[in-house]
Amino acid sequence: FYLELAHRHGEKALELGVGTARLAIQLARAGVETWGIDNAPHMLRAAERSLAREPPEVRRRVHLEQADVRDFDLNERFGLVYFPSYSFDHLITGDDQASALRCIRRHLAPGGVYAFDLAHIPKLKEDSGWFVQRKPLNRERTVVRLGFHRTRPEKRLMSVDLWYEVYEDGRMLERYHEGGEVYIHTPDGIRRLLEENGFEIEAWYGGHDRQPFNNTSGMMVIVARRSRNREID
Template sequence: MAIISVFSRINHMIKQEQIKTVAPTDKAEHEYWGSSAKYYDQAYEADTKLNDMPFYLDVAKSANGAVLEVGCGSGRLLIPTARAGVQIDGFDFSPDMLSILRDKLNGEAPEVRDRVSLHQGDMRDFSLGKKYSLITVPFRPLQHIFTVDDQLAAFNNFSEHLNRGGRLAFNLFYPDYKLLEETGVEHQELEWKDKNDSTLTVRRSFVRTSVDKLNQVFQGEFIFRSFRGDSFVREDRSHLSMSYYTYPQVLLLLRASGFRVLEEYGSFNKEPISVCKEMVFIAEKEK
């Protein structure tokens, strides 16, 4: 049976049973990125476990043509890619993140700035009027779309923006089902000195507030608390919604949108995908 037919039957069954995905709205996503943007760069500079940059730099430098980074954010990966000599377009949903990126690009050398074009929009329906040799979707932007229809729309749109034989590289976390059982428990994840005020220490925590197991979506909050010495100064909160994917689900989405998997890994150290840590894919457009 054709893959698309399978998706159509699933959607029909869902409608018949009147099961509705309670997906976050675009407004909620804008509010999340707007509230977290000011902490984003410093938080992920402090994250010593984040090791995706060498992988995505190597993939981009090996592309034989133009590159598009979907979910480029504030340029954590895009700027080093442009510095490495790659012509790259950046695309993001959040105007707040793109504003930070534009400010950072203004401090780069002219030849780096000239390699970059930026676009704002939605990965489900953007149209840039050009095709690429490589599209990267690093650091899980795909987990900010929440229904099968929207996920398939995004993958189809990536395919539309790739040359035949072009490649798609992306990663998703492998769901930790034991951890997803835990709600209402706050965990401190990161700590850093505020670069704008060296007297401040910022501590980021996360609390998962609910999990929709049927639709594979969880809700939570990032909590940013600032301290001067032992004295509490302020607290900011960012509401987060994320979807999670199973491995077979990813394979179905790729096949349904005309991709074949070239490489798959369970970490950015290229461990087998069966280690079930991260899901890292490089796929090729076939049709």
């Protein structure tokens, strides 16, 4: 999906929250000059390690920088800015969402698009609880994932804490924690937020295969472009 948009919009793309550069590398392999920003140094180190395994022409096309999506200035313009893997949901305050959108808008080349995906949960219910999942990693090792989730519908927030424990012969070898809070947007809310921050919606899908969005879709995939809003300019 993002690769097709990059081809259509000038072969120069920016990935927000680039993580391990899993997607950025796919775009670069297909000839797209791809920039990626992330605010987590350990993610950027992992991205550099993945990139080091690529041939020189792919490495040359990828530019990684440590920056926060809420406040960045790369002094570049892109035909495609994309924020994949539900990452926009991690911006939980209205101020953070608006600052990110302002930065994104400034980085779009004329005719460029901003594409991203969001979780879609039509009926957000008050809910919380623990869950445990077990999965064999190989013949010797098993990983156990323990999680606690909590939904606060009045604030449209959902938080998840995950603990991963790796076991070998019943002995725990390592344990690490991952957690965070996400904001669950409504279709009306995200439409308003985009409009208020100088975007107009070009396409709205229910998945990356461009299926139409409806009330049962598990995600919203949105393609937006700069509106000609003089107040924002």
